Amino acid sequence: MRSVLDMVQARNAPVDPAAGLRAARGKPLAQMNSHQCRFPVRESAGIIYFCAGAVHFGEWMPGKQLGCYCRFHRQYLRGCLPVTEEAA
Numbered sequence: 001m002r003s004v005l006d007m008v009q010a011r012n013a014p015v016d017p018a019a020g021l022r023a024a025r026g027k028p029l030a031q032m033n034s035h036q037c038r039f040p041v042r043e044s045a046g047i048i049y050f051c052a053g054a055v056h057f058g059e060w061m062p063g064k065q066l067g068c069y070c071r072f073h074r075q076y077l078r079g080c081l082p083v084t085e086e087a088a
């Protein structure tokens with residue numbers, strides 16, 4: 001089980017198995033396009049890396065709950081709201 005501390009430090013992040021290594025490595029915000037998942041997967045040298053999985057057109061709803069996540073992370077977050085919501 002992932003603790004709140006793990007979450008804050010972006011440790012043990014759940015990663016979409018279908019996305020594999022790409023998702024586990026993640027991307028810093030500066031290298032991301034707008035329609036990419038904002039779920040933090042790890043932290044390194046003070047930089048947060050995000051899932052960056054594709055968010056389908058029509059599912060990208062910044063400002064809305066779960067509007068900035070890929071399908072996998074939206075599904076994951078639905079299971080453990082509200083603690084994870086502020087990590088975005």
Ligand SMILES: [Zn+2]
Nearest residue numbers: 037051070073
């Ligand atoms: Zn994601």
